[in-house]
Amino acid sequence: MPNRRVVITGLGTINPLANNVSDTWKGLIKGESGIEKITSFDTSELPVSFAGEVKNFDANEYMGKQSARKLDRSSQLSIFATEEALKDAGLNTEERLGPNVGIVFGTGIGGIGSTEQAVRTFDERGPSRINPLAITQLMPNSSTGQVAIKFGIEGPSLTITTACAASANAVGEAKNMIKNGIVDMAIAGGTECGTTAMTIGAFSQIRALSTNNDNPQEACRPFDKDRDGFVMGEGSTVLVMESEESALERGTQIYGYVAGYGATTDAFHITAPAEGGKGAVAAMQKAIKDAGLTTNDIDYINAHGTSTLANDKNETAAIKTVFGEQAYELDVSSTKSMTGHLLGGAGAFESMVSILALKNGVIPPTINLHNPDEECDLNYTPNIATRKELSTAMSNSFGFGGHNGVLVFKKT
Amino acid sequence: MEVNEIFEKVKNLFVDQLGIDTEKVNMEAKLEEDLDIDSLGIVEVVMAFEDEFEVVIDDDELKDVKTVGQAVNLLHSKL
Numbered sequence: 001m002p003n004r005r006v007v008i009t010g011l012g013t014i015n016p017l018a019n020n021v022s023d024t025w026k027g028l029i030k031g032e033s034g035i036e037k038i039t040s041f042d043t044s045e046l047p048v049s050f051a052g053e054v055k056n057f058d059a060n061e062y063m064g065k066q067s068a069r070k071l072d073r074s075s076q077l078s079i080f081a082t083e084e085a086l087k088d089a090g091l092n093t094e095e096r097l098g099p100n101v102g103i104v105f106g107t108g109i110g111g112i113g114s115t116e117q118a119v120r121t122f123d124e125r126g127p128s129r130i131n132p133l134a135i136t137q138l139m140p141n142s143s144t145g146q147v148a149i150k151f152g153i154e155g156p157s158l159t160i161t162t163a164c165a166a167s168a169n170a171v172g173e174a175k176n177m178i179k180n181g182i183v184d185m186a187i188a189g190g191t192e193c194g195t196t197a198m199t200i201g202a203f204s205q206i207r208a209l210s211t212n213n214d215n216p217q218e219a220c221r222p223f224d225k226d227r228d229g230f231v232m233g234e235g236s237t238v239l240v241m242e243s244e245e246s247a248l249e250r251g252t253q254i255y256g257y258v259a260g261y262g263a264t265t266d267a268f269h270i271t272a273p274a275e276g277g278k279g280a281v282a283a284m285q286k287a288i289k290d291a292g293l294t295t296n297d298i299d300y301i302n303a304h305g306t307s308t309l310a311n312d313k314n315e316t317a318a319i320k321t322v323f324g325e326q327a328y329e330l331d332v333s334s335t336k337s338m339t340g341h342l343l344g345g346a347g348a349f350e351s352m353v354s355i356l357a358l359k360n361g362v363i364p365p366t367i368n369l370h371n372p373d374e375e376c377d378l379n380y381t382p383n384i385a386t387r388k389e390l391s392t393a394m395s396n397s398f399g400f401g402g403h404n405g406v407l408v409f410k411k412t
Numbered sequence: 413m414e415v416n417e418i419f420e421k422v423k424n425l426f427v428d429q430l431g432i433d434t435e436k437v438n439m440e441a442k443l444e445e446d447l448d449i450d451s452l453g454i455v456e457v458v459m460a461f462e463d464e465f466e467v468v469i470d471d472d473e474l475k476d477v478k479t480v481g482q483a484v485n486l487l488h489s490k491l
Contacts, residue, residue, distance in 0.1 A: 065431025066448065132455035 006178045007247045008255040008409075010089025010240030011352050012081040016052030016233050016339050020084060025356050028364040029385040033217035033338050035231055041197050047204045050216035051195045052233030052340030070133055071146060072111035074193040077236035078143035079150050082187060086151060089240035090252045096152025102186040103148050104158045104174040106166030108344030108399070109194045110140030116198055143191045143236075155183045161344070163399030164304070165263075166190060167237070168347025171407055172261030174241050184246040189238035190348035200232065206271065208308060220341075221368035222305035222334035223312045223376040230306040233340030237348040239355075256355045257410040259392070260291025266402030272310055273398060277318025280304075280396065283404035284322045287394065291408040295323050298330065298408070300363055300393040302354045303380070305334020306341055313375045315396065320378075331388065333381035337367040347397040351407055354393040358411040361389050413491045418465075419484050425460045426480075439481035447480075461487060 013020065016034025017027040027034070034052045043049035059068035059076040068076060086093050114137035118130050136142060141159035148157055156177065160169045167190020174188035203209050210229040212219035220231040247254050264286065266279035273280065288295060304315055312334075320327045335353050336342075342349050357363050362385050369382040390411065397405045419439060426432045432447050443449045449457060458469050461483075467490045477483050 060431070066433075067431075069431055070452075129459065132452050132459070136452065 004179055004181065005244040006175045006241055006258045007244050008239050008241055008258060008355055009247050009252045010085040010091070011255065012084030012086070012088060013235065013237040013349060013352060014054055014057060014077050014080050015235030015237065015342065015349060016054060019054070019057060021088070021352070025360070028335055028338060028353065029362050031338065031365050031367045031383060031385065033367060035216045035220060035340050037216060038195070043197070043200070046197060046200050047211055048200050048209045049213045050219065050231065052231060053195065054234055072114045072137040072142055072193070074107065074111055074191045074236070075143045075146040077193060078105065078147050078189065078191040078238070081189060081236040081238040082147050082151060085187070085238040085240050090250065091240070093151060096154070098152060099154040100184050101153050102155035102157065102174065102177050102183040103144055103153045104160065104170040104177070104186060104188045105144040105147065106160040106162070106168070106170035106190040106344045106347060107140050107143060108161065108163045108166055108192055109199070110161070111138040111142055112194050112199060113196050114138040116196055147187065153187060162403035162405065163401050164341065164343050164346055165397040165399035165403040165405040166344035166347060168351070168395065168397030168405030168407055169263060169403070171239060171241070171258060171348060171351050172263060172405055175258045175261055178241060178243050185240065185242040187238060188241050188348065189236060190342070190345035191236035192343040192345040193234045194343055195232045195234050203232070210307060218368050220307045220337050222303070222307045222337050222366055223316070223373060223380045224369045225371040225373040227307045227309065227312060230308055230336070231340035233342045235339070235342050235345050235349065237345060237352050239348060239351060256358050257412070258407065259410040260287040260289070260293065260408030262286025262290060262406045264404045266404070268402055270402070271400050273314040275314070276321065277314040279402060279404045280315060280318040280398055281321045283406040284318065284394065284396070287406040287408045291410065293392065293408065295326060298392050298394050299390040300354070300357055301330055301332045302350045302357070302393060302395040303332050303334045304396040304398045305336055305366065307336065311398065315398070316376045316378055327378055330378065331363050331381055331386060332378050333363055333366045335364050337369070347395070347405060350395045350397065351409070354395045354407070354409045358390050358393050358409060362387050363390070413488070415484060415488055418487050418491070421464060422480065422484055422487070425464055429460050430456065437480060439479070439484065441480045442478055443480065443483070444478070457483070465491060467491070
């Protein structure tokens with residue numbers, strides 16, 4: 001039973017570009033930006049007034065007010081994305097998925113909006129007026145539990161909080177769960193709705209965010225010389241993963257294979273990447289080895305590419321260390337240029353992008369890349385999508401804390 | 413306050429604050445089975461009652477409250 005191949009059979013997403021997979025993909029290959037002025041709260045006293053927000057999503061309409069008001073927005077989006085993924089995989093969302101299905105979700109900061117609301121109530125009205133649902137909304141495993149309840153997922157569950165690597169780790173751990181025969185199917189995903197006035201303020205304090213308030217859609221410019229920080233994004237993306245035998249038995253579509261996973265820790269600094277991306281190098285090497293491949297086999301890298309000075313420089317150096325001269329022949333892109341940084345939701349979103357790039361033979365671009373940086377000198381697919389037959393793709397995710405999660409996907 | 417008046421206020425709280433369908437709310441409706449108010453939801457209901465009617469409700473007093481009618485009667489006894 002161990003060492004089974006793991007396939008992806010369903011995808012679902014809600015993100016700043018669109019509220020389903022098909023429209024998201026169309027936006028990505030057109031090079032659209034989902035970044036706008038923030039509408040959900042007042043930004044007049046904040047250094048940053050824009051983000052990638054999910055648009056046109058009315059939770060009351062989607063799940064009814066009585067259910068919606070019990071959930072943090074991060075869980076509402078998780079359920080929405082999971083429903084699309086399950087239907088895409090040909091599963092009946094009215095039936096319980098049962099004990100042979102696991103769930104692994106990643107999030108950076110869980111229900112931070114609910115945490116803030118509870119603290120405000122506590123300060124203004126005292127302990128007896130705190131929302132009794134506060135704990136169930138703010139705990140980081142809330143989405144994992146709520147999705148499991150909604151769809152009857154009774155196998156093992158994990159919630160991974162490795163910041164911006166969280167849902168890359170979720171996809172990797174789900175792969176191992178299936179590969180090792182613990183379950184035949186796992187729902188792997190990521191979710192984040194961490195854009196609040198407080199988090200914008202706090203990320204700004206460490207100079208992590210772009211302050212290009214005059215041109216929000218051009219603010220996220222990974223690998224560009226004029227990049228000045230990342231852009232907050234929100235959303236949820238979910239992958240239905242299962243053993244190849246399970247997919248063949250069900251006769252369902254196979255998007256591609258989750259072939260390799262590498263995870264390492266910098267153990268260096270809580271925010272800064274190790275010089276030269278040492279931990280990232282090791283994670284990429286482990287992922288390629290785990291897939292039974294060599295560097296020559298990798299065609300496309302969906303980079304972490306956050307648009308911060310430190311990440312893009314060190315990620316480029318790390319790719320060069322791993323691939324040597326071949327680095328210059330690789331197709332690389334950062335789709336964060338279009339979605340903003342989905343934080344704990346980024347790894348799952350970018351896994352989806354990687355698998356769709358393989359399936360469709362199209363590499364989505366890095367938009368806003370106009371002024372090359374001498375320290376970022378690879379082919380980042382600037383501004384326009386590239387049509388190309390691909391057989392393998394790698395997705396990089398690195399998080400505050402020094403967490404590195406790298407995934408390798410194969411078309412066949 | 414009359415029972416009818418209390419019921420109307422309770423009904424409005426259930427519908428406006430908790431998002432419960434208006435046609436489900438009647439004196440006989442069971443809180444858990446009919447209105448899907450679980451143990452966490454009961455705490456919300458009590459908070460909403462305390463704010464709306466300016467009363468204090470102890471956990472002990474809730475033990476026997478299983479229906480909307482019983483909740484209305486509890487409030488009636490306090491007003």
